[in-house]
Amino acid sequence: MKHWSSESLADAIYQKSLDMALGAGQQGSHIGGSFSCIEIFAVLYADVLHYSVNDPLWDERDRFIASKAHCILSHFATLSLVGYFPETELSSFHQDGGLLCGHPYAPEIGLEFSGGSLGMGISVGVGMALAAKHDGKKHKVYVLLGDGECNEGSVWESFMTANQYRLDNLTVIIDYNNMQFDDANDKVMTLDPLGKKMEAFGFAVVEVDGHDVNALRDVLAVRHVGKPLAVIAHTIKAKGIERLENKPESHQTSLLKSDYTVAMTKGRRG
Amino acid sequence: MPQFDKKSIRSWSLLGIAPSIFIHGVADVMKKNKNTCLITADTGRYCGFQKIDEELSDRIFNVGIAEQDLIGVAAGMALEGKQVYVTTYAPFLAFRCADQLRHLAGSCNLNIKAIGTAAGFSAATSGYSLMAINDIAFARAIPNMTVLSPADCAEAMKMAVAIGETDGPVYMRFCGLNNLPNVYAEDFEYKIGKANVLKEGSKVAILATGTNVVWEALRAADMLRDNIGIEPTVADIHTIKPLDEEFVLSLCKDHSLIVTAEEHSVVGGLGGAVSECLSAHGAGVRQLFVGVEEKSCVFGSRKFMLEQAGLTAEGIVDRIKQCACRNN
Numbered sequence: 001m002k003h004w005s006s007e008s009l010a011d012a013i014y015q016k017s018l019d020m021a022l023g024a025g026q027q028g029s030h031i032g033g034s035f036s037c038i039e040i041f042a043v044l045y046a047d048v049l050h051y052s053v054n055d056p057l058w059d060e061r062d063r064f065i066a067s068k069a070h071c072i073l074s075h076f077a078t079l080s081l082v083g084y085f086p087e088t089e090l091s092s093f094h095q096d097g098g099l100l101c102g103h104p105y106a107p108e109i110g111l112e113f114s115g116g117s118l119g120m121g122i123s124v125g126v127g128m129a130l131a132a133k134h135d136g137k138k139h140k141v142y143v144l145l146g147d148g149e150c151n152e153g154s155v156w157e158s159f160m161t162a163n164q165y166r167l168d169n170l171t172v173i174i175d176y177n178n179m180q181f182d183d184a185n186d187k188v189m190t191l192d193p194l195g196k197k198m199e200a201f202g203f204a205v206v207e208v209d210g211h212d213v214n215a216l217r218d219v220l221a222v223r224h225v226g227k228p229l230a231v232i233a234h235t236i237k238a239k240g241i242e243r244l245e246n247k248p249e250s251h252q253t254s255l256l257k258s259d260y261t262v263a264m265t266k267g268r269r270g
Numbered sequence: 271m272p273q274f275d276k277k278s279i280r281s282w283s284l285l286g287i288a289p290s291i292f293i294h295g296v297a298d299v300m301k302k303n304k305n306t307c308l309i310t311a312d313t314g315r316y317c318g319f320q321k322i323d324e325e326l327s328d329r330i331f332n333v334g335i336a337e338q339d340l341i342g343v344a345a346g347m348a349l350e351g352k353q354v355y356v357t358t359y360a361p362f363l364a365f366r367c368a369d370q371l372r373h374l375a376g377s378c379n380l381n382i383k384a385i386g387t388a389a390g391f392s393a394a395t396s397g398y399s400l401m402a403i404n405d406i407a408f409a410r411a412i413p414n415m416t417v418l419s420p421a422d423c424a425e426a427m428k429m430a431v432a433i434g435e436t437d438g439p440v441y442m443r444f445c446g447l448n449n450l451p452n453v454y455a456e457d458f459e460y461k462i463g464k465a466n467v468l469k470e471g472s473k474v475a476i477l478a479t480g481t482n483v484v485w486e487a488l489r490a491a492d493m494l495r496d497n498i499g500i501e502p503t504v505a506d507i508h509t510i511k512p513l514d515e516e517f518v519l520s521l522c523k524d525h526s527l528i529v530t531a532e533e534h535s536v537v538g539g540l541g542g543a544v545s546e547c548l549s550a551h552g553a554g555v556r557q558l559f560v561g562v563e564e565k566s567c568v569f570g571s572r573k574f575m576l577e578q579a580g581l582t583a584e585g586i587v588d589r590i591k592q593c594a595c596r597n598n
């Protein structure tokens with residue numbers, strides 16, 4: 001099995017995601033939110049999560065829930081690159097009846113949760129962390145939330161439960177690309193000051209440049225005894241696709257051949 | 271499980287859901303299965319949690335008044351291999367977290383046992399918001415979901431224990447709180463999915479579900495026998511999904527009218543389930559739906575509301591007589 005550095009994994013996820021987005025053709029895919037969290041995936045799967053692709057249900061694995069789910073494009077790419085399934089399977093993305101169509105619940109390929117309906121995955125993660133704490137298990141639970149997803153009231157219900165049960169085995173990462181389906185967060189539903197809100201909900205809070213793999217690695221190692229940890233990762237929606245960067249229309253769209261060519265030439269960091 | 275002697279059964283019916291479902295039923299499952307947990311959304315006191323054995327308290331959780339989180343947390347625990355009973359008032363359990371129930375519990379087929387209390391008209395003095403009269407229709411349409419409705423406290427206890435032997439999602443709704451009539455005065459056989467025939471008769475069959483309603487169906491049968499000489503079949507349909515289709519279809523031979531009675535909308539509940547079964551098999555037997563019609567906009571006690579909906583022996587008999595008149 002190839003050992004990835006987080007930098008090289010980020011580059012590989014980026015390239016694979018571009019291939020998949022192009023392959024999805026005119027029906028398009030969730031590009032914006034998939035390209036904003038590539039470094040988050042890279043750091044989690046290269047440096048942070050304990051998992052075994054040869055034994056996907058290994059009891060001591062860390063659990064990872066992609067609650068925002070609209071990052072399934074780059075999540076699939078990541079799971080394939082780290083060895084959960086062959087890269088050839090990526091061609092079934094968004095194909096009728098394919099393994100990678102929809103938001104499958106498929107723990108055998110590393111998908112612990114079927115997302116798509118926003119605000120659900122965080123409570124599932126809280127339940128997993130609660131079960132682990134009750135059973136005295138040492139693994140950790142990581143949940144990736146979208147910033148737009150935080151409009152959902154159920155997210156805040158879960159935050160209260162995480163605080164009530166002092167779930168210090170839980171880390172919530174917010175992909176804060178400041179953009180949702182219709183427009184910028186502030187134009188739709190203001191989320192700031194998110195850090196203060198989460199502190200008030202009982203979290204240890206750190207903020208970070210969500211495209212800086214070294215900084216991400218550092219904050220994910222922060223000690224948070226007696227409290228859940230919130231990592232607010234400031235990111236750019238559709239990062240690395242020049243025409244779509246920081247544009248709400250990147251949320252669900254097609255990748256043009258010209259987008260692909262520019263991106264492959266310039267690379268992730270332009 | 272405690273002994274099903276006559277005295278105990280009477281006392282459970284007087285005291286209601288707390289002893290029958292939770293203090294004995296669910297707690298009994300938790301004692302046998304160390305993997306079973308119980309979560310509420312701030313209705314633990316209502317359900318007698320404070321009287322559940324102290325030794326089980328570390329497996330009892332409360333997420334506050336947050337139904338979406340209730341099912342989400344239960345799903346996370348179920349994914350970790352737990353069996354999770356959850357409870358709150360039925361109108362909220364069915365609808366405030368409808369998305370979580372359909373997707374997490376249902377389509378992901380998780381081991382979540384959702385027990386809705388205060389179902390039907392139980393809290394109708396508080397108005398429509400506190401009424402659960404469409405919950406069966408919703409729960410029935412969720413994939414993998416077993417839907418249960420006990421006829422009295424003794425059956426509720428058997429049910430709470432029986433669902434502990436199953437792996438998939440369950441929605442169980444309980445109408446009324448306490449001081450409820452006994453359909454089962456002594457121990458009896460209980461099996462999920464198997465209708466309990468309480469009276470064997472002919473011509474008319476009354477298929478009833480839920481507390482009070484099954485009892486009233488039995489009274490209606492006595493009135494029909496005494497007044498017009500018809501001896502109807504009466505059955506307790508405690509399992510609405512999967513419906514005991516074999517039993518329902520077996521009625522077609524000797525019965526020309528099948529009456530369904532439920533503390534629920536006439537749309538999509540037991541009546542709907544029976545109708546789907548009969549029509550799919552081309553049974554051609556007339557059906558009479560006794561339940562909640564859309565016209566109702568008055569509120570009051572459960573007794574008052576049951577009377578308004580015709581869910582009393584007198585109401586059921588009147589409807590059957592009207593139906594017979596139209597046929598003649």
